[in-house]
Amino acid sequence: MVRHFSIKGKLVPVDWVCNLLKAKMNDVVQNEQINRFLIDGFPRNMSNLEGWTTYGFTNDIVTLKFxxxxxxxxxxxxxxxxxxxxxxxxxxxxxxxxxxxxxxxxxxxxxxxxxxxxxxxxxxxxxxxxxxxxxxxxxxx
Structure with missing residues (x-):
């Protein structure tokens, strides 16, 4: 589905991006014992920033350093x-x-x-x- 949006030149819905990001981060923390991440290019717009906050990245999962x-x-x-x-x-x-x-x-x-x-x-x-x-x-x- 992500590829479909990309091919059409459309942005992937922010809830999808946030859920995918959250799932991958949780997986890495559990399986690889890594708890530091560098996220490139996100949030890219205010909608992404709202999703970042809404999906708990600011409190539940991430301590944003900078x-x-x-x-x-x-x-x-x-x-x-x-x-x-x-x-x-x-x-x-x-x-x-x-x-x-x-x-x-x-x-x-x-x-x-x-x-x-x-x-x-x-x-x-x-x-x-x-x-x-x-x-x-x-x-x-």
């Missing part, structure tokens, strides 16, 4: 996407700019929310890969 934000200019994003060796089929100027607009409209309010809570950790991703990596390592120490 939200990591790689702050990068549109120009640098364009340059990197267009120059990477393993380019996606949708790596072109129009789609990259559309993704950036989506970020401004959908994701930025989530980041502002976490900034107000004091949980946002911002990395200047316009720097070199090595500099960014060093800053990220410091956050995880």
């Amino acid at each position: 939200v990591l934000f790689f702050d990068c200019s549109l120009e640098e994003c364009e340059r990197r996407c267009l120059q990477r060796e393993d380019r996606r089929t949708d790596d072109n100027i129009d789609i990259i700019q559309k993704r950036f607009r989506t970020y401004l409209n959908e994701t930025l309010p989530v980041l502002q929310y976490y900034e107000q809570t004091g949980l946002l950790r911002r990395i200047d991703a316009n720097k070199s890969q090595d500099e960014v990596f060093e800053e990220v390592k410091e956050l995880f120490r």
Whole structure:
């Protein structure tokens, strides 16, 4: 079902994402005795954030340490996407700019929310890969 939504270019309903995420996290905790997670790209919009809260991630399952934000200019994003060796089929100027607009409209309010809570950790991703990596390592120490 998730693949069906992806093929159609639609977002998977937030309750599905939250239930899948919760089930996988519980499974990993029980079977692998791992209780630390890095979740990439979620919550991506306010609906995701509401689901994150509604499905108990903020109290029952997760003690959120911080939200990591790689702050990068549109120009640098364009340059990197267009120059990477393993380019996606949708790596072109129009789609990259559309993704950036989506970020401004959908994701930025989530980041502002976490900034107000004091949980946002911002990395200047316009720097070199090595500099960014060093800053990220410091956050995880």
